[in-house]
Amino acid sequence: MVNKVLFFDDDINWAKTLDGYFKGSKIDFCQVTTIADIRAKITQDSTYDIVIIDISNPKRSILEVIRYIKLNFPSVKMILTVSDIKILNKLGLTGGALLKLGVEDVVVKPYSKEILIKSINGIKQFETWKTLKNVSEEEDDQEETVREPDDYFTGVKLENYVSGSINVFDLYLRTGRNNYIRIFHRGKKFNRLKIEKYQSNEKINYLYFKTADRGTYINFTNKLLEKMVDKDLNVSKKAGLVKEVSEIYIDEIFTKGIDAQIVTEGESVCRNVFNLIQEDEILFELLEGYLNLEKSFRSHLFGTMFFSSVICKNVTWASENTVEKTCLGAMLHDIGILKLPEIFKTLSVKAMTAGQLVQYKNHPAAGVEMLAKFPSISEPVKQIVYQHHEMADGSGFPNGLPGIRIFPLARIVALANCFSNYIVEKKMAPKQAIHEFVMERNTLIKFDQALIKSLIIGFIKKGKA
Numbered sequence: 001m002v003n004k005v006l007f008f009d010d011d012i013n014w015a016k017t018l019d020g021y022f023k024g025s026k027i028d029f030c031q032v033t034t035i036a037d038i039r040a041k042i043t044q045d046s047t048y049d050i051v052i053i054d055i056s057n058p059k060r061s062i063l064e065v066i067r068y069i070k071l072n073f074p075s076v077k078m079i080l081t082v083s084d085i086k087i088l089n090k091l092g093l094t095g096g097a098l099l100k101l102g103v104e105d106v107v108v109k110p111y112s113k114e115i116l117i118k119s120i121n122g123i124k125q126f127e128t129w130k131t132l133k134n135v136s137e138e139e140d141d142q143e144e145t146v147r148e149p150d151d152y153f154t155g156v157k158l159e160n161y162v163s164g165s166i167n168v169f170d171l172y173l174r175t176g177r178n179n180y181i182r183i184f185h186r187g188k189k190f191n192r193l194k195i196e197k198y199q200s201n202e203k204i205n206y207l208y209f210k211t212a213d214r215g216t217y218i219n220f221t222n223k224l225l226e227k228m229v230d231k232d233l234n235v236s237k238k239a240g241l242v243k244e245v246s247e248i249y250i251d252e253i254f255t256k257g258i259d260a261q262i263v264t265e266g267e268s269v270c271r272n273v274f275n276l277i278q279e280d281e282i283l284f285e286l287l288e289g290y291l292n293l294e295k296s297f298r299s300h301l302f303g304t305m306f307f308s309s310v311i312c313k314n315v316t317w318a319s320e321n322t323v324e325k326t327c328l329g330a331m332l333h334d335i336g337i338l339k340l341p342e343i344f345k346t347l348s349v350k351a352m353t354a355g356q357l358v359q360y361k362n363h364p365a366a367g368v369e370m371l372a373k374f375p376s377i378s379e380p381v382k383q384i385v386y387q388h389h390e391m392a393d394g395s396g397f398p399n400g401l402p403g404i405r406i407f408p409l410a411r412i413v414a415l416a417n418c419f420s421n422y423i424v425e426k427k428m429a430p431k432q433a434i435h436e437f438v439m440e441r442n443t444l445i446k447f448d449q450a451l452i453k454s455l456i457i458g459f460i461k462k463g464k465a
Contacts, residue, residue, distance in 0.1 A: 004027075004028040004030070004047055004048045004049050004050075005027050005028065005029050005030070005048065005049065005050045005051075005052060005120060006030050006032070006038065006041055006042060006048045006050070006051045006052070007029065007030070007031045007032070007051075007052045008031075008032050008033070008034075008035065008037070008038045008051075008052070008053045008054060009031070009033070009054040009081065010033050010034065010035075010054070010057060011054070011056070011057075012033075014054070014109070015031060015033060018031060019031070020113075021113040021116060021117075025117070027117075027120065030048075035059065035061050035062055035065055038051065038053065038065050038069075039065050039068060042069060042073060042076070043072075046073060048073075048076055049076065049077065050076065050077045050078070050079060050120060051069055051076055051077075051078050051079075052078070052079045052080075052081060052120075053065070053066065053078065053079075053080055053081070054080070054081045054082070054109075055080055055081070055082050055087060055088075055091065055093075056081070056082055056083035056084070056087065056109065058087055058090065058091055063091065066078065066101050066102075066103070067101065069102065070101050070102040074102065076102070077102070077104045078101070078102050078103045078104060079103070079104060079105045079106070079107060079119055079120070080093070080098075080103055080105075080106045080107070081106075081107045081108075081109060081111070082106060082107075082108060082109065083108075083109045084108075085106075085108060085375060088106065088375050093375070098375060098376050099264070099267075099376065103376070104260050104261070104264065104376075105119045105259075105260035105261075105376070106260075106375040106376065107119050119260070126215040126216050126218065126219035126261055126265065127219055128216065129168035129169075129216055129219070129220050142185065143181055143182065143183055144181070144182040145179070145180075145181055145182075146172065146179075146180045146181070146182055147178055147179055147180075148178060148180070149178055150174075150177065150178055151211065152210060152211055152212075153172060153174070153180065153208040153209070153210060153211060154208065154209055154210075154211045154213075154214050154217070154248060154251070155174070155206040155207070155208050156206060156207050156208070156209070156217070156244055156248070157205060157206060157240065157244060158195065158199075158204060158205055158206060158207055159237075159240060160237075160240035160241050160243075160244040161207050162221070162224055162241060163190040164190065164224075165189060165190060166187060166188070166189060166190060167184045167185065167186055167187065167188055167189075167190050168186065168216060168217075168220050169186050169209045169210065169213040169216055169217070170182055170184065170185055170186050170209065170210065170213075171183060171184035171207050171208070171209055172207070172208040172209065173198060173204060173207070173208070174206065174208055180208060183195075183198075195207070214248060214251065214252050215252060215261070215262070215265070217245070217248060218245055218248060218249050218252065218265050218269070219265060219268075221241065221244075221245040222245065222265060222268040222269060222272060224241075225238075225241060225242065225245070225272040225275075226268070226271075226272065228241075235282050235285045235286065238276055238282075239276065239286050242272055242273055242276050243302060245269060245272070246269050246273065246302045246305065246331075247298045247299065247301075247302050249262075249265060249266060249269050249331070250297075250298040250301045250302065250331060251298055253266075253331070253332070253335070254297070254298070254335075254338060258335075258370070258371070258374055258377075259374075260374070260376050263328075263374065263376050263377055264376075266328050266331060266332075267324050267328060269327075269331070270305070270309075270323070270324050270327035270328055270331070271324065273305060273306060273309050273327060274309045274312070274313070274323050274324075274327065277306075277309055277310060277313060277458075278313070283310065283313075283458055284459075284460075287429075287430045287431050287458065287459055294424075295346075295424050296346075297334075297337075297345040297346060299424070300334075300420055300421065300424065301330070301331055301333070301334065302331075303416075303419075303420030303423070303424070304330045304331075304333060304413065304416045304417045304420045305327050305330040305331050305416075306416075306420075307415075307416035307419050307420055307430075307455065308326050308327055308329075308330040308412050308413050308416040309323065309326075309327055310416075310454075310455060310458035311412050311415065311416060311451055311454045311455050311458070312326055312327075312412065312454075313454075313458065314453075314454035314455075314457040314458060315412070315450075315451070315454050322409065325378060325380045325381055325384075325409060326384065326409045326412055326413065328377075328381050329380065329381045329383075329384025329385060329388070329409060329410070329413055330384070330413045330416060330417075332367070332371070332377075332381065332384075332385055333367070333384060333385055333388040333413055333417060334363065334367070335367040335370055335371065335385060336362070336363035336364055336365065336366035336367030336368070336369075336370065336385070337363050337366075337367075338366075338370070339362075339363065339366040339370070340359055340360070340362075340363060340366075344356075344359070344360060344363075348425075361389075361397045361398060362398075364385060364386045364387070364388065364389060364397070364398050365386065365398055367385040367386070368382050368385055368386045371385060380407070380409055383407040383409070383410055384407065384409050384410045384413050386398070386410075387399075387401065387406055387407050387410035387414075388410055388413045388414050388417055389414065389417075390406045390410060390414065391403075391414065391446040391447070392406070392411070392445065392446055392447055392448055393445045393446055395446065396414070396446075403448060411447070411448050411451055412451055414447065415447045415448070415451050415452065415455060416455075418443070418446075418447070419433075419434075419437055419455065422437050423437075430459070431459055434455070434456065434459050438452055438455075438456060
């Protein structure tokens with residue numbers, strides 16, 4: 001939980017409203033009404049967790065203060081409040097620009113107490129494990145039978161689970177429908193021998209944690225993966241962990257929705273996927289044996305993100321920033337399907353009725369509409385979501401754009417999206433499927449030839465033609 005918040009708003013009426021919002025709360029709240037006071041306060045007292053700055057009355061000095069905080073107090077998180085989202089555009093504060101300045105969230109006036117408190121708490125909600133201390137040096141021997149609905153739990157393949165020395169959340173084994181045993185407690189020592197004991201007695205393939213802790217798992221695993229970049233860990237272990245956290249991240253988005261913190265975690269997931277495939281040998285092994293895509297909605301989204309990364313790796317003009325935007329767009333490309341009945345998550349286009357097809361073709365526009373309220377999501381990501389079904393020959397939707405008019409990053413995701421679907425439908429490994437896929441007439445006429453070549457290059461083992 002955040003302890004100290006510094007707030008700037010030069011609107012006297014809002015200043016009074018905020019006093020009422022924070023009265024009686026556990027948040028240590030300090031309010032200032034001049035821009036100069038922001039800089040003075042945080043310089044005098046560097047223990048603030050969050051600085052909230054209102055930019056409804058935009059001045060150049062506000063941007064200077066934001067940059068000053070980012071440069072001198074990088075651990076301090078910033079939230080902006082604004083009366084009109086158009087002000088952000090005038091100041092050039094959209095998407096990546098916000099993140100580069102250390103801005104974690106934007107709240108539009110008028111906002112309620114609940115919305116502001118959620119924004120403040122949400123910024124650090126996934127990072128509580130960082131301050132976790134071992135509550136006991138003793139082994140975690142206490143076990144407890146728990147009977148709760150299966151929806152309350154999220155499973156992780158045991159082979160993909162990585163822990164520090166301390167459990168960052170409670171861990172469970174599933175013994176039957178709606179039945180679990182809590183075998184590890186948050187804050188206690190993690191003991192792999194205990195799991196091995198269970199494995200020797202019965203076949204245990206999954207560990208479970210509460211679905212409410214899904215964000216914590218994503219943040220914790222992302223940080224572990226960042227540290228593993230240069231570690232000599234076997235390919236299957238790295239691949240399994242990256243796929244697991246990516247799919248759990250997708251579950252979090254498609255069940256709980258989007259907020260500023262989950263967007264930040266998504267960018268970390270994208271970086272970890274791209275880092276994984278930087279070595280040609282590792283990429284070749286993944287495509288040959290470790291990338292198994294099931295016929296599920298989340299597996300399709302992961303596959304689209306993964307193959308978008310492969311294409312980006314072999315496109316000369318793709319910078320690191322471009323890769324992040326492309327991968328995040330790939331993960332969010334079907335977000336508009338949330339606006340459709342549940343059946344559309346698993347229904348193939350070929351099986352749709354004429355009426356269902358009309359509904360389905362609205363999902364790109366619905367996705368952009370959903371993302372419009374999140375300034376931290378950049379315009380390129382929104383364009384990917386809107387155009388990922390456009391085809392080079394003009395046969396796509398929603399606008400039937402010809403290739404030259406399709407946003408370049410959307411072209412990448414469109415190709416990756418189609419190939420991800422192809423390997424699942426054909427029940428083939430990626431390395432087996434690529435030859436047939438690129439030889440099909442539809443592939444050749446519907447996608448950018450240079451991008452098809454970039455996808456193929458990913459399947460060529462280093463040193464071979």
